[in-house]
Amino acid sequence: MSTSEDADFFADSEESPGEDCAGFGGDLELNPFDGLPFSSRYYKLLKKRKTLPVWKVRSQFEESLVNNQLVVVSATAKSGRSTQVPQWCAEFCLSAQYQHGMVVCTQTNKQQAVDLALRVADEMDVNIGHEVGYTIPMETCCSSDTVLRYYTDDMLLREMMSDPFLEQYGVILIDQAHERTVSTDILLGLLKDILLQRPELRVVLLTLPHMTKKLLRHYGSIPLISLEASPAEVVKSNCSSEDYFLSALRLVLDIHRTKESGDVLVFFASAEEVSRACSILQIESSRLRGKLDQLVPVSLCSSQRELLTEQSSSTKSRNVFLCTQQWEDVWCIPQSVSFVVDTGLQKKMVYNPRVRAYSEVLQPISLCQADIRKQLSAPSGKCFCLYSEDGLTENPPQILESNFTPTALFLKRLEIAGLGQCHFIDRPGDFRGCLTRNNEFAVSPSCFLKPSSGTTHEAARCRGKFQHPEGDHFTLINIYNAFKQSQREPYITPEKWCQNYFLDHSALKTADVIRSQLMNTLNRIELPISEPSFGTKTNTCNIKRALLAGFFMQVARDVDGSGNYFILSHKHMAQVHPFSCYGAQAHKLGLPEWVVFNEYTLSENNCMKTASEISPQMFLQMAPLYYFYNLPPSESKDMLQVLLDSDGCSNCKEKTQTARMSGDANSCATATQSHDRCAIQ
Missing domain, CATH: 3.40.50.300 (P-loop containing nucleotide triphosphate hydrolases)
Incomplete structure (x- = not known):
């Protein structure tokens, strides 16, 4: 802290x-x-x-x-x-x-x-x-x-x-x-x-x-x-895990009724709880108006830092700062805070390497976090703990709960550069395995902002303007092209344009920077770059082939025609994300039988994010045969095997024959077609 x-x-x-x-x-x-x-x-x-x-x-x-x-x-x-x-x-x-x-x-x-x-x-x-x-x-x-x-x-x-x-x-x-x-x-x-x-x-x-x-x-x-810590006055107020949310709000109102001076800082488990608490406290504040000083709930986020400073300067009101664990170490929390209310819970994204997916879990904070939050009220304030410390432990470090593959690839590059091994404090269990399997990693955050209540339909209407029939990856290209066009508009700033369409300006800026870096890399290695041809049949095919080259482990098939997708690599069932063009306009576009997707999240109703239609023939052409043969048994794999053995996939058949003749299935890990130019969208 x-x-x-x-x-x-x-x-x-x-x-x-x-x-x-x-x-x-x-x-x-x-x-x-x-x-x-x-x-x-x-x-x-x-x-x-x-x-x-x-x-x-x-x-x-x-x-x-x-x-x-x-x-x-x-x-x-x-x-x-x-x-x-x-x-x-x-x-x-x-x-x-x-x-x-x-x-x-x-x-x-x-x-x-x-x-x-x-x-x-x-x-x-x-x-x-x-x-x-x-x-x-x-x-x-x-x-x-x-x-x-x-x-x-x-x-x-x-x-x-x-x-x-x-x-x-x-x-x-x-x-x-x-x-x-x-x-x-x-x-x-x-x-x-x-x-x-x-x-x-x-x-x-x-x-x-x-x-x-x-x-x-x-x-x-x-x-x-x-350095010894300043003692903090801690008040225990145990409550069940089911009613911690309402208990925290009741405690805030009780503190306000005492008329003791000082602002209040409340730690909730998630941003959704912060939003709900803000709405409830606004209603309660209007009921108490005239009897007590004004109660001003302030939801802490990066876009409200100026609001935080403005609100904290008011002397005729009590501010209630509502936050999550991300705000434990932020220095701009005002010194006016005299009371800390700690629910003792947090929501974390934990990676499951078996199914290659993150899931959101509700769990107690760590002993270290509990001490950090207590110190925010020291030395003259009070910290109300709505939990028993008996159940607190030290949370596992993030490196044991994250997708380690990108990190392993980074360390391999450093090893090549001359640096020896990494002496982990807590060594990830799948460290070496990450270096031997193909994988991908995201280079840009999502560009979609979560709409507030009351703007959901408007946000969906705006997303619909960019949706592309070939899938979500092509929709993202539409969004990026429109963003670049907005930079040339004289009457609106890109920031305002993004706000109007419920898009994250910083994410699109990141995509722009990454694209420039890719261009610089291609120029440095003197690789010819073709002119953009987005929208043509050849370009569409090349984009899908490129996606499958990196995401061949993330392919799913609609097994019943109603959007229940079977993920080939680990046999889990999933649906497309509501923001997907297939989720929003399935009645117009129809649901594709086969899709390649970027991310699978257990915590969001088993959703696949960013999915695009592919053909099984293209999957067999791009996926390494050693991967295909090691897929768990399923009806979908049997269908692919039939296709692989038939004349309908001659390129795949050639790959199989070559692999069998050489006795090395790994020799078929690359695609059959080669291109001497790169196309940057």
Whole structure:
């Protein structure tokens, strides 16, 4: 919970008009990072910074950093570790004239990385994008002068593709190590080898007390700098798992009736619960109007950060901030929060490798999460826990609950680049198996926004304008082409256009960036690129062949003509997603018998997302025969076998004969047709 500390620094942003611009002394003191005199604001912030708990261990930390390659700093919320420790590391690198490199500090949340960079630049009295900067997906604000960088953990991993040993950095800080994201766990594993190769490198791990023992076991005898947590007043209010939602709302209203000052922060299990709670509290607030101060529910999300600041500045109302576990580590939660209501539950997406699908599960939060939330009310507030801590454990790290295949492919690339094995803190069980089977991974998030209540029909009407008879993949191309066209419209911005059509502007921007990267790659390897021919029969066929080349394990057949699809690879039944063109306009388009799909999700009524029609002949042409022969027995497989043995699939028959003659079914893993050009849609 590193970045919720000192949020009140920005509350006092006005300098006193008569304050000496030289600070505490009469002589001008120069900033060693940019050579300019310090401003009066620098000294004002420095005075506040020195009151932070982490400053008590500054000397101990700096001594440990000089004498050790690896240092662990264990500190709880509001300690100042995420803002102060990176600055001390920057001073350490400056003292060596950056001969070993600069400083990078990872974050698990992109908005957090941006906010921290802005804040630290202010404290260091330098310009953002120069001495201090940030890099997040699709955006970088750094220059050659940037000595302290805040990165998301996945972006630092991506940088390792071109710089496996991170040789441009002298100090690497891994913040929020306790969150155990996939990227953070990989970094923790790879750094063990990197430290052996680079004795001059320093690594600092910033974490909570719960994680320290595991880190010490993983890395051996290393210095540990610990800060004690401020005690939080905890009120136990046990309730059954069935009525936690209403119990939390009743408790909020009870707190409001006491007329005690302070805002309320409530943790729910999912975004859907947050939306429901917001609607209920708005109704209750109108009933209480005139009797009590106004009760203002605020649903926390990235698009409401400005609203959060605006609402929290009101003195005639009590704000109720409603959030999920994603907001445990966000620094911009106001200091006005005096009460925390914790339902103790969360919804998580857990990957099942057997059926290659994610499912949403409701489960208790971890002991670590419980402590983080308690600290949000410390030291003078109260935390109401609507659960018993007896049932809390440590949740498995994300790397054990995610699709590991993309990670395995990434690590294989690093191994080729010269980096040794990854020393996982918790090793995934299917690590080697991932490297031996064909797979794919998504490169872009969904572009569809979930409509709010009352706009469902309008959103469906807008999606219908883009739907393509060949399937959802072609619908996405229609959407992308329309998005590019909107960028040329003089009377509407792309952002507004996306809003009008219930589309995610950031997702379409991501798709645009990925397309540009693919174009650059093709140009770099001098592969000819054909002119776009979207809509032609040949192009449609080529798109489907390309999809099957990567998604041949994700093929399904409608077994009864009513939309009940049998997935060949694991024999589960599924339906197309309601957003699919086959779901929305099945009465017009008809349901295809065979489809290739991108994703199968157990938690959404066994839905297949992004599906397009294919023919069984095309599937047999593109799927490796070793995969086909290892499919579990089914009626659908028997149908394909008959087709494979008949004259209706001559190319497939040739593949079979070649494989049998050579005695190696793997030799048939590639498609029979070859093309000397790439077509970028």
